Amino acid sequence: MLFFTPSYIREARRALYVVHKALRYQKDLLTLKQLRKLRDGISQLQEAIRQEKKDSVIFSMQALEQCTLRVMPQHNRPGWRENIETILVAVILAVSIRAYFLQPFKIPSGSMQPTLFGVTGHPSSLPPPSLPIRILDLAVYGRSHLDVIAQSNETILHIEEHRFLNFFTFTQLIGDKHTYWAFAPSSALYSYFGVSVGRFYRRGQAIARGIVSSGDQLFVDKLGCHFIPPRRGDILVFRTLNIPKIQSRRLKNVAFEHYIKRLVGVPGDVLRIDPPLLFINGKVPAELGLQRVMSCSNSFQGYVNVPFSLYLSTPQDTFTVPPNSYFVLGDNSYNSSDSREWGIVPQENVIGRALFILWPFSTRWGWIH
Known part of the structure; x- marks a missing residue:
């Protein structure tokens, strides 16, 4: 048990850990002769620890320390160096997570209220x-x-x-x-x-x-869409690239923006809006997110036609979602610029699903539905 281990044994094991760590970091800077000396010193200390002879352990530990000081390149301010390395690792990890797994996103407008709030x-x-x-x-x-x-x-x-x-x-x-x-x-x-x-x-x-009040800050699942295609009711974050009606009004020197809307139509779906209901292939959809919007309760107002919009401007209008495309709507249908106005979203524009509201800590905090 560690409690009964002699202090000189604990110190020797700690010395081995430190030397092993330094060796992993710097072995590419050492010659074969230097590596051999260090490994011989490590083996000698390990054998002394195994035999538990105090004098032998202390002698081997001191010898390994001297060998390490002679062989290993010394750095000024080693504490700073370790801190910088730790920060760099954290930055690389954060960038990797953002690039491949989770991306933070801030709700820009009120088009998804009351599910998600903008400023x-x-x-x-x-x-x-x-x-x-x-x-x-x-x-x-x-x-x-x-x-x-x-x-x-x-x-x-x-x-x-x-x-x-x-x-x-x-x-x-x-x-x-x-x-x-x-x-x-x-x-x-x-x-x-x-x-x-x-x-x-x-x-x-x-x-x-x-x-x-700040807009909701949330995490977007970038990885999941590569394995499970987006489904009706999912809240998607996507680029506006190659959506002409949006691109024509974009800011100067901005290649594209990011929008967030709820997916209501996948390729082949025939859509129609008869307020407050949305019909998909002639039926009211069963997906929970869409049902909540159509319930006209808890601040939801249902779906509405927008006169003179590009699609679904009257209760009689229908639209069939073409291949490799999605049709998206805002939950705040009365105040949302969405596929009714500017058309379909190319599948390759999708970044991921809205996953979790991380801030602020309001009643909406948590998993997104």
């Missing part, structure tokens, strides 16, 4: 709570309390959005006299607080006061 804003006339409460709200619930007040009579001249670690979004508001910062996307400031270039504010007037 939302809630203006208020009340001042923000104390700093500890604001920190707790942000860390747990993803809520940012804004209190941007005009310091003088001035006009907003320029708005610029910045990202930190591709996770946090700040917006810089440049007035003709002062510069302001808001911990929120520029789109939320415009949509919920009316902040725009050219707007005039009087001294003491609130530019943006209230709460901005």
Whole structure:
């Protein structure tokens, strides 16, 4: 038992572990003669440990230590070196996981509500709570309390959005006299607080006061779709590449965007919407995710036709999903830009299935359905 093992034996075993570890790292830098000396020293110490002769163990351990110091290349600040190696391994592991297994994704809009939430804003006339409460709200619930007040009579001249670690979004508001910062996307400031270039504010007037709730952060399963094809009801993240109606309005210098919608039609399916129901091949689908949307309960409103849209603009319209394509809809059918408007998603555009909401820790936290 380890408890009854003599201390000199434990120290010798620890020395063997350290030398073995160093040898694994640096054996490619050693000559055959140096390797032979080290291995002889290791064998000698192992034999001494087996015999449990204290003097022999201590002598062999000291000899191995001296041999190691002579043979192994020495580094300044070895602790820093090990820390850097650990960080590099962690980075490589994270990049590998992101490339092949799981990818983080932030919900950009409200098209999947109430299943998944994008950024939302809630203006208020009340001042923000104390700093500890604001920190707790942000860390747990993803809520940012804004209190941007005009310091003088001035006009907003320029708005610029910045990202930190591709996770946090700040917006810089440049007035003709002062510069302001808001911990929120520029789109939320415009949509919920009316902040725009050219707007005039009087001294003491609130530019943006209230709460901005961050969009859900989730993991996307990239590996599963390679083994099990996407099925109706799955929530998919996909690239907008080669979807003409989207590509024509994309931002300059942006090759494609990422969208998230629910898969409702696979190749060969004949689709029709008769609000609030979706019909697939003449029947109401049984998939749980689609049933929840059509239930018109718990904030779901069912599916709806969009007049003058590309597909399914009336209850009589049908659409047959072509080969190698998917038809996707947002759960928030009344406020979703989806396949009704811009058409099918090529199968090769699919990145993976939405798997798990990892933040914020709201009632939606957990597995995605």
